[in-house]
Amino acid sequence: MTEEHISHTDPRDARRSPRQDAGRTDDVDATIERILAADDAAPQSSRFVADPEFRLDGADRSEDVAPAEEADETRRGGILDGTARELADETRHTAADGAQHEVMERRSLRRVEGLSTELEDVTEVENRQLRLERVVLAGLWTDGPVAEAEHALRELSALAETAGSTVLDGFVQRRTHPDPGTFFGAGKAEEIRAAVAELGADTVIVDSELAPSQRRGLEDIVKVKVIDRTGLILDIFAQHAKSREGKAQVELAQLEYLLPRLRGWGESLSRQAGGQVGGGGGMGSRGPGETKIELDRRRIHARMARLRRQIAGMKPAREAKRANRRRNSVPSVAIAGYTNAGKSSLLNQLTDAGVMVENALFATLDPTVRKAQTPDGIAYTLSDTVGFVRQLPTQLVEAFRSTLEEVADSDLILHVVDASHPEPEGQIRAVREVLADVDAQQVPELVVLNKADVADWAVVERIRRREPNTVLVSAHSGMGLDELRERVSDSIPRPQTPMELLVPYVDGDVVSRLHGGDTEIHTIDYRAEGTRLSVKVRPELVADLEQYRVDAGSEHAAGAA
Ligand SMILES: Nc1nc2c(ncn2[C@@H]2O[C@H](COP(=O)(O)OP(=O)(O)OP(=O)(O)O)[C@@H](O)[C@H]2O)c(=O)[nH]1
Ligand SMILES: [Mg+2]
Numbered sequence: 001m002t003e004e005h006i007s008h009t010d011p012r013d014a015r016r017s018p019r020q021d022a023g024r025t026d027d028v029d030a031t032i033e034r035i036l037a038a039d040d041a042a043p044q045s046s047r048f049v050a051d052p053e054f055r056l057d058g059a060d061r062s063e064d065v066a067p068a069e070e071a072d073e074t075r076r077g078g079i080l081d082g083t084a085r086e087l088a089d090e091t092r093h094t095a096a097d098g099a100q101h102e103v104m105e106r107r108s109l110r111r112v113e114g115l116s117t118e119l120e121d122v123t124e125v126e127n128r129q130l131r132l133e134r135v136v137l138a139g140l141w142t143d144g145p146v147a148e149a150e151h152a153l154r155e156l157s158a159l160a161e162t163a164g165s166t167v168l169d170g171f172v173q174r175r176t177h178p179d180p181g182t183f184f185g186a187g188k189a190e191e192i193r194a195a196v197a198e199l200g201a202d203t204v205i206v207d208s209e210l211a212p213s214q215r216r217g218l219e220d221i222v223k224v225k226v227i228d229r230t231g232l233i234l235d236i237f238a239q240h241a242k243s244r245e246g247k248a249q250v251e252l253a254q255l256e257y258l259l260p261r262l263r264g265w266g267e268s269l270s271r272q273a274g275g276q277v278g279g280g281g282g283m284g285s286r287g288p289g290e291t292k293i294e295l296d297r298r299r300i301h302a303r304m305a306r307l308r309r310q311i312a313g314m315k316p317a318r319e320a321k322r323a324n325r326r327r328n329s330v331p332s333v334a335i336a337g338y339t340n341a342g343k344s345s346l347l348n349q350l351t352d353a354g355v356m357v358e359n360a361l362f363a364t365l366d367p368t369v370r371k372a373q374t375p376d377g378i379a380y381t382l383s384d385t386v387g388f389v390r391q392l393p394t395q396l397v398e399a400f401r402s403t404l405e406e407v408a409d410s411d412l413i414l415h416v417v418d419a420s421h422p423e424p425e426g427q428i429r430a431v432r433e434v435l436a437d438v439d440a441q442q443v444p445e446l447v448v449l450n451k452a453d454v455a456d457w458a459v460v461e462r463i464r465r466r467e468p469n470t471v472l473v474s475a476h477s478g479m480g481l482d483e484l485r486e487r488v489s490d491s492i493p494r495p496q497t498p499m500e501l502l503v504p505y506v507d508g509d510v511v512s513r514l515h516g517g518d519t520e521i522h523t524i525d526y527r528a529e530g531t532r533l534s535v536k537v538r539p540e541l542v543a544d545l546e547q548y549r550v551d552a553g554s555e556h557a558a559g560a561a
Helices: 003-008 011-015 026-044 100-108 146-162 186-199 212-222 229-240 244-272 292-327 343-350 394-399 401-408 424-437 457-466 481-491 505-514 539-548
Strands: 134-141 166-174 203-206 225-228 332-337 368-373 379-384 412-418 445-450 470-472 497-503 520-527 530-537
Touching: 134 146, 134 186, 146 166, 146 229, 166 186, 186 212, 203 212, 203 229, 212 225, 212 244, 225 229, 229 244, 229 394, 244 292, 244 394, 332 343, 332 401, 332 424, 343 368, 343 379, 343 412, 343 445, 343 481, 394 401, 401 424, 412 424, 412 481, 424 457, 445 457, 445 481, 457 470, 470 481, 497 505, 497 539, 505 530, 505 539, 530 539
Parallel strands: 134 166, 134 203, 203 225, 332 379, 332 412, 412 445, 445 470
Antiparallel strands: 368 379, 497 530, 520 530
């Protein structure tokens, strides 16, 4: 550990004046930076230790937990084949993909592998991200078919690559319960360490949420940084958040995740600082009397409270818009679905939204609402939203609750499913769990099987048998989109009240109004005395149109005599 590193974690950083702190978003970042830096310091010294004794078949596994519980089924290689399935295809982009410059911009921010592996080097900006570079993945396979465990690891690989890292290898361990101390059994943990050393990896990503103690236990063995699935997803969200609201939501989720993990870090910090605890400065005299951990915790709590207020403050504007749509009875259709299913591509096809499409997970974080029309001219809103994922961190569901609640408030959910995935059932289940979590399960749902152009027909047939309400489309080839438009048209609340109208030509604006997207026009006829229409309207229009009402079949307006 260097001098510089110690001064980096100096609690004096925390003593900026409140004035300096006001409006700054990096005060807690600095705290977290210190926490993370201290946390990262431990395995630093022993990284990249080449182990000449390394053997893949690992002869001595006697320290492993009960052999029955931990069958020797660690799988290496083959599972990942270099890249994740989700990311393996050459990315094809169509004109409808939209916002490609944003993709380029994001790509240009990707880290260059091997440029900086020293944790002390990272700049403050980069510190928001996890600085993953060359990673080894590891997951626990507790039950179900092995294929599912491999899909899970492939997905973790896609997540890791989305976060900007290079995936070197992946392990799945069969084991009914995680080890309370090190998550994986001691033997497997050792095997992972050996692979890490052999491949020169600098991070291990575990496909679960680890208890802080398990994380430390595992780090002590593998000698490099260990990140869990939740930390990884939070990192991707942090990289992708663009709007003020999105950023605040992600930051809140990150702090929520960090808070319970502060204890371990705090302990190691106080150890470093010589274990100075207490000190009795008396009431009101913070500083020497307060341990750093208390201080950090207090600041994080304060920051979280501020973020919650901020997020709550942004709600009214959105709610006003939503109320406005309600008042005008504009039906709302929400696109939901697993990440990378093609939600944004579909929105771009159905409207001309120009929403960013990327073959990466969680390309969209900020909700987009666009106007769309049924083939017969009924207007509705179509909204794209954040993608879902298996084990979406609860901190994120909480932080994004206000965004997700809009889905619950819609008239129809287009549940987009990637039909080219070998097992979309798990993804469908994960999406429905989140929907249930935000009370959206009562909203009618149309399952949109997307990527028909590359789908496996056996998979499509399997899902169709199981799901009563599906439509098969390809946002790329355009296949099935007309049927989708019809199905949406049939599924949204339609104008119900039939009226026969004769509108004098002087009231031309009334006819324009009827063409505006909230009236179903059955017949329209231009007569000498005015425009004769047979329509269905929404209730709130009935009173305004009463003066033009005529009897069905009558040639004369009721009030025209
Ligand atoms: N072959 C094929 N690829 C598609 C189709 N629709 C979308 N894709 C591709 O799938 C990838 C993800 O598409 P997006 O529209 O960004 O997916 P998304 O659901 O919005 O993803 P997130 O915003 O990350 O949750 C992109 O590479 C698209 O080009 C399709 O019909 N066929
Ligand atoms: Mg998207």
